[in-house]
Amino acid sequence: MNFYKFWEFYFHLPVFLRLLLTVSITMLLFGATIHLIEPQHFPNLFDGIWWAFVTGSTVGYGDYVPLSTWGKVIAILLILAGGGVVTFYMATISASTIKHEQNLSKGSINYKGKNHIVFVGWNERTKQLLDMITKRNLGEQIVLIDKTLNQLPYQKHYIHFVRGDATEDEVLSKANIQEAKYVVITSDPSKKERQADQTSILTTVAMRGNNPNLYIIAEILTKEQLTNATRAGADTIIRSNDFMSTLFFNELFRDASVKPFDLLLEVLSSQQFNQIKLSKEMEGYTFLECSDHYVAIEKLLIGIIREDELMLNPPFDTILKNGDLLIILSRL
The missing domain is CATH 3.30.70.1450 (Regulator of K+ conductance, C-terminal domain)
Structure with a gap:
């Protein structure tokens, strides 16, 4: 029964731990066996385990060598069995690392950090804001939520990408919105202004529902939706159209050279x-x-x-x- 429980526990472990445990047990058994067969050449258990790891990994320093026939048989079995286990372990680690990096780029990995900033929407405003944060070395952790991107290389932008709709609780959970500090909701440039504002307001409602303490900065394009954005829970509303119209007016009717x-x-x-x-x-x-x-x-x-x-x-x-x-x- 104990053996069954161990076997069940073993197969419930993550693949990394299973392989590491398999390698460790294999090397321990071979190390103990060679120590018992040739105690004069392997005076203690650690020397046997050291030899097993060196031989099984095909490094072969040669500082410990079995001399008896049975010792050489054990070495052959170790090379056939242990070498394959170690090689499979290293190959699995490499493949899993590459797969994890690909999943990061595809936006399918959950974010585990806290006190981070969440950006909603990948557009020119988001890129410029990210550049400003990076140039000033503020050390902020950034999470991007976007449903239009198929992938975003992690090494290039150093932000955690979550692919999906920011109005869905499952996607917000992947971004760990419950532990976030700020969120910046940018307007969707692919939609008409009213539709873009409605999406921003719905996103604000979803964000506020998942984290009452979250500081929400939302971009709103039309004046009619400013009140609704405030009701939805936005702490700061960026009125980008009003801002740009004012700049255009000042540029058109300025008198000074500035x-x-x-x-x-x-x-x-x-x-x-x-x-x-x-x-x-x-x-x-x-x-x-x-x-x-x-x-x-x-x-x-x-x-x-x-x-x-x-x-x-x-x-x-x-x-x-x-x-x-x-x-x-x-x-x-």
């Missing part, structure tokens, strides 16, 4: 906007006095949020009050 699009790209690539609560010490100060305070520590105060109203570059004599949020521009 190009607003190029300038904004430069600012966003080297600076970061931060929203901080006004400290008790700064209450009652003017906007100018507070601005001077932040300039001294190499930060730029550009506006305040008061009662949900954004005030960019307010009058210098504006008195700051309790509850104000400061909009700060600082270096990355």
